[in-house]
Amino acid sequence: MTSEAGASACRVCGAEKAAFRLEARGYQFFSCQGCGYVQIDPPPSALALHALYGEDYFDKGKYVVDRAERREQERRVSLLRKAGVKTPARLLDYGCATGAFLSHAKQEFDMWGAEVSAAALSKARDRLPDLSGRLLGLDELDALETGFFDGVLLWDVVEHLLHPVEDLRKAARLVRPGGVMAFSTPDIGAVTARLMGRRWAFMTPPEHVGFFDRRALFALMKDLGFEPVTSFSRGKWVNLGFLLYKISRILPELVSQETVGRVRRSAFGRLCLYVPTGDILYAVGVKQGA
Numbered sequence: 001m002t003s004e005a006g007a008s009a010c011r012v013c014g015a016e017k018a019a020f021r022l023e024a025r026g027y028q029f030f031s032c033q034g035c036g037y038v039q040i041d042p043p044p045s046a047l048a049l050h051a052l053y054g055e056d057y058f059d060k061g062k063y064v065v066d067r068a069e070r071r072e073q074e075r076r077v078s079l080l081r082k083a084g085v086k087t088p089a090r091l092l093d094y095g096c097a098t099g100a101f102l103s104h105a106k107q108e109f110d111m112w113g114a115e116v117s118a119a120a121l122s123k124a125r126d127r128l129p130d131l132s133g134r135l136l137g138l139d140e141l142d143a144l145e146t147g148f149f150d151g152v153l154l155w156d157v158v159e160h161l162l163h164p165v166e167d168l169r170k171a172a173r174l175v176r177p178g179g180v181m182a183f184s185t186p187d188i189g190a191v192t193a194r195l196m197g198r199r200w201a202f203m204t205p206p207e208h209v210g211f212f213d214r215r216a217l218f219a220l221m222k223d224l225g226f227e228p229v230t231s232f233s234r235g236k237w238v239n240l241g242f243l244l245y246k247i248s249r250i251l252p253e254l255v256s257q258e259t260v261g262r263v264r265r266s267a268f269g270r271l272c273l274y275v276p277t278g279d280i281l282y283a284v285g286v287k288q289g290a
């Protein structure tokens, strides 16, 4: 299929052929016929992005540490272990937000963090005063020497980047040869994603502007000089309260806001459940070259 109107070259592999995939919240997405990356086109305006990542972006309550979140952090650590990352590797949490993973992993690893949002960075510094000298703005990364880290971690980051290859070159430079780049990101190749289409939980432009399946993520890694070594897809650990809230948004006639509020305030709201959607992709690549 030839490129359709509105689709520009793939921002991961450069291929020019793309097929219209879907429209969500007024934004169009196209699937690259070369690598499978699904990108927003045309890109959201700077104004739309600025309005999105305001002061309160990290204050939605989703960064509260609870059991569901702890399970997610444990899963990330086991991914690193599986890829051969050993204590006390020096790791950069790129897009560390308010420091949830840093706080979980700092006992085992020499953790550093980088974050684009100054508000989130300052919260992370308040939360982790012992790491404050290692929590940096993205510009400050340029001062670090090449190969400074044993690994760079991109937890739920790549789906936010308009130009993933260009944006991540800086981070890739900081990994030593033999070191790793680790990812978690929504899996556009998952059955759930295909079935739900524009109603898929992660289909939230302009917050998410590009989606990967395994093939596309591997293409990104190779562009950046990394060889993929491990990957898997999993569902999500959630609180019952959060799950009901999500259902109430999709099917308000089934679950009322009042019920959601009551459950969230009760002990049941904190029940931790596994939802086997299989739509979160985890992967690690190893940096090539001596």
Ligand SMILES: [Zn+2]
Pocket: 010, 011, 012, 013, 014, 015, 032, 033, 034, 035, 036, 037
């Ligand atoms: Zn592509």
